Amino acid sequence: FPDLPRLPARPRLDRVVTAAGVDLAWDGKAYSTPSRLADTTLASRASTVQVTVRSGTATGTGTAEDARLVESVSARSFLALGAPAHRLDEAAAALVDRHGAEIVDVTGVLLDALRAQAASKGVPWDAVRAADAAEPGSRPALGLASLVRAAIPAIEAAVGDAAAGKPEGTRPVLLVEAAPLARYEHTELITRLADLTFRRPQAIWLLLPQDPVGGAVLDGVPLRLGHGGQFLRLDEDWLRRPALEGEPA
Known part of the structure; x- marks a missing residue:
């Protein structure tokens, strides 16, 4: 029942x-x-x-959303999770508390990799920051695009590291702050992670601010997922529901 x-x-x-x-x-x-x-x-x-x-166990709070999340963990599937934009931090904390998610801050990883790329090429960080506001197609903008392209593998490596060290299908990887992937036109990374043929040792979840039109949209860019079932909305009711006694903290 x-x-x-x-x-x-x-x-x-x-x-x-x-x-x-x-x-x-x-x-x-x-x-x-x-x-x-x-x-x-x-x-x-x-x-x-x-x-x-x-x-009460690690199977969640008994909601339909938690049932989907538990199934995703064991199936090692990809899910894009839409949550209210003003409560993304709460949603991330709830996913950690209720389902043991391991967080990967995409923006943080990208910035670290960009700094390393810039240093290796002798490009001052101030020049990189200025290039972010440069006209599209200009030399600084093209230079920044090259640095970002070289930094993308660091995000994939961070996802792989987060998925390692635990038995398969036990600890989901939660991607947060992923907007730069849309800003710099690298949402193909998400498409690759969501591909039904992609082998994942753990479930991979992408936390998104819920777009007014609904669906998997990152910073205004619709994401190409494997199928429509890879999107799950986490609404206010889910966020308000506390974890049951006996759930992992």
Whole structure:
């Protein structure tokens, strides 16, 4: 019955069992009926009834969105996640708390790689910053485009590093602050990560500010995903819902 709320973890579950009037007690491994002495010796043996109880676990809060996220983790799939623009930090924190996501700050990785590229070519950082405001097609703009192109592999490497070190299908990689990929016309990286034939050791999630028209749009640029099912909206209700007791923090 997926629509029913999940049961709490012990010891709160003990109080629920008692209040329900069910004659069960926790024996250290499972809930069982207490031993009763009857009129015969054989009847004095305790009758143990194994009860499978699903309390709050890493499967999320029980929402449809969390069910999709849990499925994505185990399937190692790609998802673009749309959240309210003013609550992106909260959405990222919730994905870490509820699903153990490993964050990759795309802007941060790109800036570090650009600094390294500029230093290796002897280009002052002030010149790189000035080129960001240069006219499209101008020499400074073309030079910056070349630096960005050379820095893109660093983002792929960061995604790979974040996906390593854990058993496959256990820790999703969450990409945040990815707008520069659209600004500098490198959304093909997202297309590649979302490709259905791309082998992912972990699920890859891309957090997007929700576009007014809906769908997977990054900084005004529609993303080319493998299929429409790779987009999931995380609305205000999902953000307000707290993690259940027993979920990983």
